[in-house]
Amino acid sequence: MKLASLKSRGRDGELCVVNRSLTKACKATEIAPTMQFALDNWDDVAPNLEKLYQQINQEACKQAFPFDAKKMASPLPRAYQWADGSAYVNHVELVRKARGAEMPENFWHDPLMYQGGSDSFLGPCDPIIASDESFGIDFEAEIAVITDDVPMNIEAKNASSHIRLVMLVNDVSLRHLIPNELAKGFGFFQSKPASSFSPIALTPDELTPYWDGERLHLPLLSTLNNQRFGEPNAGVDMTFSFPELIAHAARTRQLCAGTIIGSGTISNTDRTKGSSCIAEKRMLEMIEYGEARTPFMRFGDTIRIEMLDDNGQNLFGTIEQTVQKLV
């Protein structure tokens, strides 16, 4: 099924189901007031959400209203955990290569993951607000999954069944703040402002035949200022699967229902597929031309991130955000 959170007075939105073709939505608040509530009580509420989802697909839902991504918050407007992996290791290798550094061999076996801020996500069509253009504002197009409760020390082979929902992410990054911050040794903080997620979160069954329980096998489309920027296939070159990322996150602690685990920037070794962030394109330019030619985002620039199935159907709705100056 397809779920979304309608912006409302509350901080957590109102849970909605959205029909398969993304034309209609219907509040599901009588079943579960919020997405977090649904995730906290999934076994109880999912069957009733499924019924409502069938109704809206059969045009049998009287309270349905036109779906409008702009009225949606991120599926979880705030979450208890956002942990972002870096599963496309060829991307990491490229970043290192551009600055003349070797990538340690164990990066192919031991996932990179950082703890992200999750207290106030941007809506899928909300502006990206920054106080200063010189921060080096970049998008990062990714896939993320939302888990139920995951026990500590779970093995990857048992982790796939804990995936409840799949989304797209724009993991906004402030590139020029990263070097100083990482040099301090404690990871990202100021360099990772609020992320945004696709307007719709899908249960894995809804992604048949593109979801194999570990990876999502479709191109992720990034469009910057109406120009195609990248379309790498999320199922290709993903060194660590989602179950492996979940197991990594849960090695020393349980994960609470509603935990969001990200894939990191989607990147294919086939460079004709383009990139899912400006930083990667700049690295490729540095390797090819000796200098980066593509600027980071400026106030007024717009990024669109979406995924279509083989029939051209938009699956998650579109993330579409414009950079704005903090006033």
Add this chain to the structure above:
Amino acid sequence: MKLASLKSRGRDGELCVVNRSLTKACKATEIAPTMQFALDNWDDVAPNLEKLYQQINQEACKQAFPFDAKKMASPLPRAYQWADGSAYVNHVELVRKARGAEMPENFWHDPLMYQGGSDSFLGPCDPIIASDESFGIDFEAEIAVITDDVPMNIEAKNASSHIRLVMLVNDVSLRHLIPNELAKGFGFFQSKPASSFSPIALTPDELTPYWDGERLHLPLLSTLNNQRFGEPNAGVDMTFSFPELIAHAARTRQLCAGTIIGSGTISNTDRTKGSSCIAEKRMLEMIEYGEARTPFMRFGDTIRIEMLDDNGQNLFGTIEQTVQKLV
């Protein structure tokens, strides 16, 4: 006032007020069902919580029951944000010195802070569960504040008024997992399992005259296996104040109500005050004896963390946790 969260069937506990002498508690669920709800709606609910707090202190609360820290969850059993600073820079310098490294000069001006996991905190008397003793299990005794909504790019001079509550923290750390994890460059993840907080959170006014709006001027007592381990004064040698830590966290993004900001391990340059974590004691031993002599925690070891006022009154209740093997 003094607030706590009683463990219950739900994931977020039931909000209680606790009397000043920590002998009685009373559910406040009719005013606000959970601590997060109270923080989300502070201006509306705080006056009513204050009334209930006055009643319980006047023994005028019929539903009061004996306060028992063991029945409490952390004040926020799960939170939308836990950001931990490292405000006692002499501690950071010491850690570097023990491994023969210079500390960059800017560490005195630019706070260290990491994004911690906040999805499932331990209760103040819950066991610290680990799958392997060889992880190098350590406690870290700290102070933390909980904020209301903080706007992006706030100045430190305006941040103090956003502090709603003050707590103690045990920021459990797995020391032997840290070097590999930090070497990867993305900060802590597996090396920082679930933290726990004091059973009670206090409004700043309750800490008069020890709270000056920026720092808390009292010794923090750590007791390991019934032996006094440290009693450094939290108001001494705190290079960055809480308002400065909040401003650092909010530089590129707003902070949602219920954000927890930690001080980092309390540490005084006066070494007779002992330490607030085993790692620091080991560093001092290495400098003095050329080898660390105090082992990290083993299964069965117990850590107690608490703060008394000048009259010996326990202010926050006691964190008391025993390390247990994951079964």
